[in-house]
Amino acid sequence: MKKAKALAHFRQLNREGNALAKKELEEALAVAPEDSSLYSLLAATHMMDLWLGSTESNLISFAQATTCVKKAIALDKDNSDAYLILGKLHEIKREHDEAIAAAERAVVLNPNGADAYAGLGIILTLA
Known part of the structure; x- marks a missing residue:
């Protein structure tokens, strides 16, 4: 359920939706830390921060996206x-x-x- 909500927020393609998506995904990962698809979508939210200019540090957002995508691949x-x-x-x-x-x-x-x-x-x- 949280993944579906996160995806809906993410697809808004705006700062608020992206922030809400990230929150939903972090909550979902607390319950299902081995779900590769959650890490993939979380990586996408960090990339979206770069595109929307909603990050305080491009380097940190890029590193977070990289960490999440590597975790997703390691899991699946x-x-x-x-x-x-x-x-x-x-x-x-x-x-x-x-x-x-x-x-x-x-x-x-x-x-x-x-x-x-x-x-x-x-x-x-x-x-």
């Missing part, structure tokens, strides 16, 4: 969302080959996932 090596976020993090650092590889892995893991294909397309365009 087949988490396509985590690989897509990892690809975006690599792209931010202009690590194009790593970004492409991560996004391609997301597509392989979820061949019917529109987000994976869209993310790969964006990463290829930016590379």
Whole structure:
């Protein structure tokens, strides 16, 4: 239930929604600390902070996103969302080959996932 609420808040694509999503996810992780998908979405909220300019430190938000996505992959090596976020993090650092590889892995893991294909397309365009 909290994940669904978090996702709804996250999709508002604004500072308030993102902050509420983060709160819901942190509460959900207190109950289900082994849920890879929660870490993926939490990583996405930290990336959203970067895009919305709602962070006091870009470096800290980037590090938090990286930590969350690595935890998500450690918990579930087949988490396509985590690989897509990892690809975006690599792209931010202009690590194009790593970004492409991560996004391609997301597509392989979820061949019917529109987000994976869209993310790969964006990463290829930016590379």
